[in-house]
Amino acid sequence: MIVGNRKSLEEILGMIAPYKKVLLLGCNECVTVCAAGGEREVSILASELKLWYAREGREIEIREHTLERQCDHEYIDQIRPFVDGYEVVVSLACGAGVQYVAEKFRTKSVLPAINTTFLGVTLEQGVWSERCQGCGTCILDQTGGVCPIARCAKSLLNGPCGGSSNGKCEVDKEIECGWQLIVDRLKELGQLERYEEIIPVKDWSSSRHGGPRRRVREDLKL
């Protein structure tokens, strides 16, 4: 899932300072699962804003609404009947959702309440961890199912580097060395000989280096 982290109240207050009618827009997908921008987080942000404005003796009108997704236009269209009643939309979706809502309502400011952080997994309730950087050319078949791009701080294709110590990365002792994980996994699979294979230079054009990406399935187009 896409994992995000809500911005501080102070930052959000700064963004919405010029406005008095605010639509808080949550998303029922990834940011709900990572407890950053779902219906529950929308209600908490709304409550925080109401309390802050009340303390300041200022007025604010807030509407809470959560869409099934903010990355599909049929869901975004659901706010069309009432979005004009608000001066600004504060989206608690990932960066994709924020931008798509903004694209659909060209004259409406759409502001982000979330810092979109990574593609990851839920390690345990309340703990998420990065697993993928969306590089566009997956090599998990060669690395025991552990991604060196996302899980090695240097994204080394042939690691580990000298900064690996006792299975941890020199960047932070809390971070596991991605290449140690790869070696351990290859051992478990009985495929340690694969570690001897040199992974060639990666074609990064499928990643961000090739500019914004797009995927088309002609058979699905209407």
Added chain:
Amino acid sequence: MRLNYPTNVKIVKVPCTGRVDTILILRAFESGVDGVYLAGCLEGECHFLKGNLRAKKRVQYAKALLDEVGLGGSRVEMVNMSSAQGQRFAEVAREITEKIRALGPSPIKNRLKVGG
């Protein structure tokens, strides 16, 4: 036992403090209360195993949110007592009332526009 406790303490009954979501605490403040405390069972004695421990964490989170909005996290507390500790219940009600009274009324009292 005929114990007395301050009349300003209003009780909201829940089956377990684990039922108390952070938003419920915030909504209480939205309605203008000066303070909130959750009276859960003694730690390790939750009928639902972890309800009171979850409530404790949510109170910590609510404290951070209240600090962020400028009401002050010390207006919300978690306390623990068994259902057999009536004396303790009354004591806690008095202690928290005194503490909140010392903090003064909620800065948003009478300023909240209902609805919105």
